[in-house]
Amino acid sequence: MTELAPFDPNDYRKRVLAPVEKRGGPDASDPFELYDLPPADDLDDGAVAERIAEVWAAWQRQRDHPKYRVLVGLLVQRHAERSAELLDGHRRRVAAARVRAQREQRESARFELLDAAIRRLVQRHRGIPADKVEGLYEVGALAGLSRVEVDGRLRRHRVLPAAPAERRPGIGPERRRQVRALLDEFGRLTGDAAPPTLLALFGLGPDATAEQVRAMAGAWRARARELPPERLRAVVDELLVHASELIEPGREAVEAYLEAVAADVAEHLRPRVRAAVLVEDRLVAEDREHFLEEALELGLDRRRAAAVIAALAEELGVGVDAPAPAPIPAAPPAREWEEPLKAARAALRAGRPAEAQRLVRVAEQHAGDDGRTSVRAVADEVGTVLEAAGTRWRAAVAAREARRWSEAADLLDELRRTAADLPGPRGEAADDLLREARAALERADRAVAVALAGAAADRARALSAVLSECPGHPGATAALAEIPVAPPAWVSAARDARGDVLVLWAASTTPDVVYRVSRRTPEGRWQVLGRTDTTSLDDGGAPVGVEVPVYAVIAMHAGGASAETRSDAVTAVARAVAPTVVPSPAGPQPPRDVRAVRMADGAVHVSWSGHGDVEYRVRSLTSDGRWRVVGRTRDLAIEDGGAPPSGPVPVYAVSAAAHGERSGEIRSDG
Template sequence: MADLAPFDPNDYRKRVLAAVEKRGGPDASDPFELYDLPPVDDLDDAAVAEQVAEVWAAWQRQRDHPKYRVLVGLLVQQHAQRSAELLDARRRRMAAARVRAQREQRDSARYELLDAAIRRLVQRHRGIPADKVEGLYEVGALAGLSRAEVDARLGRHRVLPTAASAREPAIGPERRRQVRALLDEFGRLTGDPAPPTLLALLGLGPDATAEQVRTMAGAWRARARELPPERLRAVVDELLVHVSELLEPGREAVDAYLEAVAADVAEYLRPRVRAAVLVEDRLVAEDREHLLEEALELGLDRRRVAALIAALAEELGVGVDGPAPAPAPPAPPRVREWEEPLKAARAALRAGRPAEAQRLVGVAEQHAGHDGGTRVRAVAGEVAAVLADAETRWRAAMAAVEARRWSEAVEILDGLRRTAADVPGPRGSSVEDLLREARAALERADRAVAAALGGPVADRARALSAVLADCAGHPGATAALQQIPVAAPAWVSAARDARGDVLVLWAASITPDVAYRVSRQGSDGRWQVLGRTDTTSMDDGGAPVGVEVPVYAVVAMHAGRASGETRSDAVHAVEPIAVARGPQPPRDVRALRTAGGTVRVSWTGSGEVEYRVRSLTPDGRWRVVGRTRDLSIEDGGAPSNGPVPVYGVSAAAGGERSPEIHSAP
């Protein structure tokens, strides 16, 4: 039998959930991976069941995780179907064989780009030059391979002996990271592509003068004062602080900022330069121009980009070809037909149109030969990852819409609009139409919450509950409801009937639409929950017999909130005599002995209610005779001689009970 390691939730999240999320969601994985089981035939059934339960519990704990919330929601939703195959030993063995074959096929596709690069290097150098190893890590990363996975491939070949440097800009990496994060958030909030630099935010190029910077910064501050006090205003204010400190002091400050931008652009270009020079040991003119155009879109000027590419090539110990010479007049210019569609595909991907990007990549693939295949495959991989993520988000969005979780739906759909606006939903749904519907529902819920908070206090809980029924998880309604206390029952009483069962009664909570949790205290002082009900009584057939009636406690619950408990041994616990609400009590309760010795109890009443009839026994306890919707009942268990017992009749409707009316002795 194969032994399973103890389950570690943190390791599972970092190792399994991260990989599944990166690959595009649960449909791109297999059940063995999702439940962290090896795809072998000799797994122990009990160990598998325990592992499935551990993983299921881990998913439940991760449902609010900011990164994995959508993924875990899908996993929880599909748990029953996915786990069934693993919990059945015969189906599990068949699935293991299938998964092993699928993984081999998937791995061969993942390693295809890396293996091709390694094969060409070995053919050329009869081994792998040490200075090419870092470039192979970058090639592997394009296919989603870790360094350890690349090392496993490199271990099959001889590494030939051979060494690289950088200059840290004045603006540190943490400051650059803050600015980049704010620019990205500005793009998300406005629905436009994020500005690559602070200069681009101001509408200026890298050659802007100090006067132009100050003028545009002043205009932006005036615009910022007109924004509503929401997140966009806060982001703009923070960005303008960085503009003030990094750009406005003068042209020298602008140059220092551009040097910092160049450091980040260098990190972006370095793996691409490595991939471009990996085989030819040179940066050819066409590749240099392509890299230069990519860097220009990141906010740098042509002079800095050219110097940066030259420095990266020097770092890798390779030469750089100059711009391609102009063709001789009689010869037609060389046209690389794959470049334009590939460039357009990148632009479509940045603009949040991956479906269009996929179509353009298909056009580029038709024309890409030996020189463009690597770049086309890299962009195709990026497009496929975005489309897989969009499919996962669409499933989560539709689940949120069907469950009327409009806040969650707006968040997911807004992300889809930014990254995959041209990808339709499962039933051809348009992200804009569905987002409009979700926002309208959310606005209705916002107005309903405002109306509830402005209305009578007595009706507030009911109104907020109605909002949550139409907009599950609405943050405003949930928060407001948490502030409203749930009223506990005014009293609780308990008495045995003739069978020895205990009937527990309590006053209805004045909070509407509550359920009640009933607990019994044992002889050892510990409490046992007997159950939950939306009525105001419960029969305890499991109460200990032949001893004093146990102590009971009742708690009212509503929308995840609970009242304090009311106990049957409290000073205020009495038999119900008067309640200001609930169904009308019966009138004129009469008890007469019949010729056969039984007692017939009758009363006057009205409405669709259920009547409970109890009899007072000689030892002072109450015995339940029965429940009926008629206006009379016959007590065959009454003593056949002696005085007629006292009877109590009460009415119940809608989860509430009237006062009990007694017959004359």
Template sequence: MSEFAPGDYRKRVLAVVLKRGGPETSDPFELYDLPLDDDPGDAAVAARVADVWGAWQRMRDHPKYRVLVAELVAGHDARSAEVLDGGRRRTAAARVRAQREQRDAGRYALLDAAIARLVDRHRGVPADKVEGLHEVGALAGLARDEVTARLRRHRVVGSGPAAPGIAPERRRQVRALLDEFGRLTDAPAPPTLLGLLGLDPSASERQVRAGAAAWRSRARELPPTRLRTVVDELLVHVAELVEPGSAAVAGYLDAVAVDVAEHLRPRVRAAVLVEDRLVAEDHEHLLDEARALGLDDVRARRVLADVAAELGAPIEQSGPPPPPPDRPRGREWEAPLKAARAALRGGRPTEARRLVGDAQRVAGTDGATPVRAVADEITAVLDEAARRWQAAVAAVAARRSTEALEHLEHLGRTAADVPGPGGADLDRLLSAARRDVARADAAVAAAVGGPPADRAAALLAVLDTCPGHPGAQAALAAVPVAPPAWVRAARDGRGDVLVVWEPSPTPQVRYKVSRRRPDGTWQVVGRVTDTSVLDGGAPPAVEAPVYAVEAVQAGRSSAAVRSDEQTPPSTPPAPAPAAGPPAPTRVRAERLASGSVLVRWDGPAGAEFRVRCALPDGRWRVVGRTREHRIEDGGAPDGPVPGYTVSAAVDGGRSAETASSG
């Protein structure tokens, strides 16, 4: 642990904590500048805590940090006790480590999502996208060095050659839409826009126009689901890229050829590695693959010739097969290897692994490399299938049917013969996921078409039964959250501030309560389902600070309502949810000889009771909260016994308030 430097500590710790929002956003290890992973021992920790405590005392009047330091000093006893004790410190270190990982995951979520999409699409991060990722990181408050450190986890690849007339980004967009069309229809994805229309590369202009017209007619009959959206977007690309005529089709196929060349290049490299030539068997297999990816025969041969020329490998010309008696031996691995490739393309990697095992047993030096290349490809597919199965089973257990459906459909296309964990049946789970998603789709459609007042509750019910449903989330995002009508804040006799507000008309909301600091920034006081909160950490002053309350539902927030901008009613509301515990009964208040007032009541066992006292000016003061059935109010004003109210709280629900009878 390095020597404590107050100036460095102020810039490195206090400035960060202040920017983040205050002590509640930090942890004792950060605030006392202690290492999290390497425990320096009790003596060193005690010395560092003393150094930091002294630095706080010297900064009590600092113009920038005085409010933050005052909060740190107020909580010093509790925070320091946790790190000064060796046993508690080790327990706290484990908790803080998990909290920091969660906090970092939240900070990096936007950047990681962007990187994941790029890696999934390009098998790496394109060099021309790096600067854009820095901009994405900046939106989440990440510095350039933080983004750079995150990017070191991934391979940076070139942007790739541009196809004439069609930008790489548009080719990727079309490819993504075709893949999604395959997933939504539970069928192999069309290789090209022509394949979507049911046409081959040699189709005439009239056939293309007729196919496009037929698809537009079918699209108009589709329900307003994601499939309809994907088909409409694909038909826009059809109209612009292949319908204008034969020249447009040729340009589009030339653009497809660029992507096919990128797909075949590593396969050609593996095929020519040993013999420095592309043998006839491999040439025919790769030609079939290029045709399956949507190319005509001429372009497929040209692509293979160009890739082989890049690698300096001649192509062996195929001829008539030799008579069986004279057939050269030593290439018995070719037949099972070809069958393994076909099984892999057909979504049967388990069968492909068995066949490539047969090829490996008979492969000599000439067949080792192509057999190993196919074996590696099968291993990659099986590894991904294992991950997909784990994710699918977890999603099914959590009732995230939309997520489960995506993984299960991918397994059905690429790994239909891979068994699930614990004997999970793919067809059964797939049918159940489709049924759940279809039911959720129908519920969303009904909710969107229903009364606006009931829309949020109906959509929340969909998300409760099908968490993560994209349609429900999108529809819910369009429903506004109503704010509280007013917010009121007043100090009690002990200096605490009671904040109360009118409930939001929107159902099933939580409330985020914030306090304005002297420097104009806002500090979150708490998040509650009740309509009041007692702020015991408010800085001392004559008047109550300004508070703001937002209604929050499913990640959406209403406008903030401030206590200095609204006119509340003359009496505070009783924060009592409709489904609360029974209200206390027989509330009595009597003056003791000492001048205090003893308040007693009857109420449900195990409840937490809140006792409030009416002040002469009409305001209310919270006397305290207790699980007993009596409380002594030492701050009661002189004169007649004031009025008191008692309410009970159990599991987040609060009863109505019962007034004292004297």
């Protein structure tokens, strides 16, 4: 019998969610990995059900995680379907055999490209030259292999010594990074492709004269003064500061700036050149022309671009083939796979991966032994871009449906630049959805401006209203974070007839807050009991037979938190309104007809009949005989997402509370 290791939610997030997210989502995985189960035939049914329940609970806790919320949403959507296959013993054993075969095939395919490159190097050099090792890491990365996995393959062969290569010197890497980040942000804000250089920002080429640079810089400063005081204005102002120092002083400054750009281009091309020369030990003319075009697109002039490529080839210790001579009538025809592969590279650089994939398939039909490696490398790159675009599309659609317009706009803008010819899951066009998102953001921007111009007392409520219509709006979130969160005026705790402790507190004057409730343990530590948007909490786990513990409540809103209010510092107001929790004959009427029904996704829908302005507490009887508080509501139903996803439906008990008094409990099995 295969034993399961204890479930650790933090380890699960790093070991399962992170790789699944990187591979493109749940469809690129299998149910055993998603539920942290080994694909073994001898798993215990009870242990499998318990692990599925633990993973389900972990997903629920990650639904608001900034990185994994989209992935978790996709996992929750198909939880019932995937878990049903694992909960059935016969279906699970069939699935385990299928998954083991798929994993073996996938593992073999992952190493295919790397093994082919190693095999050629060993045949040529009777070992692996040390200066080729870094290139093998790059080849492995094309197939998604880590350096540790590549090292495992390299340990099977002898590594031959080689002199270390010198790196091209660069100037001001931090300054170049700042300029690059501002140019990229300028592209995102304007909806156009990011300019590769400051000269390109001004519409100038690398051969621009000092007079042209100064004239365009002056025109841009005049234009910047007309921009509204928003983020685009700040980005343009910062770029103009860099331009005044880096390219305006004269042609010598422009030459120095282009040398800095050349250093960045060299860093960008280095791994690609290394991968291109890895097997043939030379840079063939076709690859040289491809890299030359890419360097020109990145803002270099032809002379400097050629010098960068030559320096990289010299750094790697390989020769560069001369450009192919013009064809003559008697010349043999070119290899049929080269032109579609070149077109595929151009389409990928232009942000059209679907077109690139079609062209790669054409190249694959004509590629023999001489072209298989080059075609495979481009195919893997196209596949990676398409997988990333698919993940972005799913995240963008989810953000749009949740009205998280800022997140949706960023994702759609990236899709428009990197995958313009790839439609959404339902055939959506990125441009159409991007216009919708930007229009919603503009409405939210205007609402934030109105809120900030209004009375200070109403500012928090107005900003909260903006966030309810546009969750995650940066301006509203930042403005709300600057408003102090008011703490509860008092906290009171009293034990009811069953021994549970009812914690009550005054509502914060800050709207739409969430309260974090903690209990002080006998050892003096503070234990967080949970978070709630109501002003009360039942502590069914409080120590029995001792005095009521001390509780602390903190109000939280938009990333800010109030000072804590404790129950052992009860004010006169709190003493005056402290509830009496012992039920009395005049208390609220108990609910009627409590029913519990399991839904398709494994959760349990609990409903009852009742009347009056009362609050209902719902508790669930766990398998070990303890009562777990599911929640509190003024509705006549609640959904228990933490119930075991299989097995008998738990027993539920519902009671009513009003004016500090509580009714008796009515059970679903009564």
